[in-house]
Amino acid sequence: MQKWTKTxxxxxxxxxxxxDDFSNLCMANCLEPLRAANAVTHHHMFDWRILTLDGSPARTSSGIQIVPHGELRSMTSCDYLFVHASYGHTGHDTRPTRQALRAAAARAVTVIGLDAGPWLLASSGLLRGRRATVHWDMLTAFSERFLDVEVVRARYLRDGPVMTCAGALSALDMVLDLVSAHLGEAARLDVEDQFIKDPPRTDGTGPGDPLVSRALDLMRDHVERPLSLPALAHRLSCQPRTLDRHFRRSLGAPPGTVYRHLRLSTARKMLxxxxxxxxxxxxxxxxESPAALARAVRDRFGATPSALRKRTL
Known part of the structure; x- marks a missing residue:
């Protein structure tokens, strides 16, 4: 069960x-949740650099030129190394690339292959004996080329220090799970609200919990006049204890905690x-009163309403 908040x-x-020719949609679906996590927490929780093999600009699949922060060999130790290739991946599969990837992987806690990136990881020997996925258009060719990899049709997979991700939409789910792993489900829920996305999946790959999803919709619709837990359960045609069990399993917190969090997040946005x-x-x-809100804001965010407002002035 995921923890509701983490520090x-x-x-x-x-x-x-x-x-070159990487998917900018896939990249955006990785970077924007990280940016949003920094924004909603008001802390620099995630720090990233964009690199190319030699430090030269890269071109996305839609022709946008990206100027990197530096070359791969300048990378110091990091928590995650995302390897992002899409179209023309076989042209990037060279001996220098394989050598560079193996060297860089030794300086990363976790290596993540995005889209066609798992192909380059497998060619470099980084997926040997592991379960992995790749963009589904490439599954057959991938499985025939890399007999030492257990190929699985999945949105994304983790096997030890390596993760593989099938594409852009899967990348969003994967990075949201990373936000949850580091900051807790409360931060993830706030980030998802930025993208008008459904609540977290219960196992990282399957569909979200329908009961939790419907309950969250009701909570958001009744921020001004909050529903009691029995009233919420009644509208969902379930028992309060059933609702509590689903919330604790899916979000790591009881419904009341989540409801208060949604109301306070709304208050902070307004402030x-x-x-x-x-x-x-x-x-x-x-x-019930400005004083009650002020106490709740101070307990949740460690600042008064006026202090939160000053942050944006």
């Missing part, structure tokens, strides 16, 4: 190695993004 003391260090007074925001977020 990290230093940024998670990430390196993105990109090859930081509108000119509404604290009394009006308290009313819109279901608090």
């Amino acid at each position: 990290i003391t230093s940024p998670v260090r990430i390196a993105f190695l990109v090859f 930081e993004g509108t000119g509404l007074g604290v009394a009006e925001i308290a009313l819109r977020c279901g608090y």
Whole structure:
């Protein structure tokens, strides 16, 4: 079961190695959740650099030129090394590339192959004896080429220090799971709200919990006048204890904790993004008084409503 909140003391260090004709949608689905996690927590939780083999600009599959932060050999130790290739991956599969990947993998805690990136990882010997996936258009060719890899049709997989991801939409799910692993489900839920995305999947690969999804929709629709747990369960045609069990299994917290988090996240957005007074925001977020909201905000965010507002001025 995922923890609802977690604390990290230093940024998670990430390196993105990109090859020409990589998918910018896949890249965006990795970077934007990390950016959003930094934004919603107001802390620099994730730090990343974009690299190419030789430090030269790379071109995306849609023709956009990307200027990297540096070359791969300048990469210091990191928590995650994302290897991102898409179209024309066989042209990148050279002896120098394989040597560079093996050297870089030794400086990373976890190596992640995106889209066609697993092909380069397998060719470099980094997937030998492991389970892996790749973009599904390449599954047959991949399995025929790399007999020492157990090929699985999956959105993404982890096997020891290596992860493989099938493509752009899978990348979003994978990175959201990384946000949850490092910051907890509360941060993940806030990031998902930035993308209007369904709640977390219960196992990282399957469909989300329908009961939790419907409950979250009801909670968001009733921020101003919060529903009691029995009333919420009644609308969902289930027992309160059933709802509690589903929330704890899927989100790592009871419904009341999640509900308060959603209301306070809404209050913070209003404090930081509108000119509404604290009394009006308290009313819109279901608090009986400005003082009650102020106490809740201070307990949750460690700052007064006025201090949160000043952050955006």
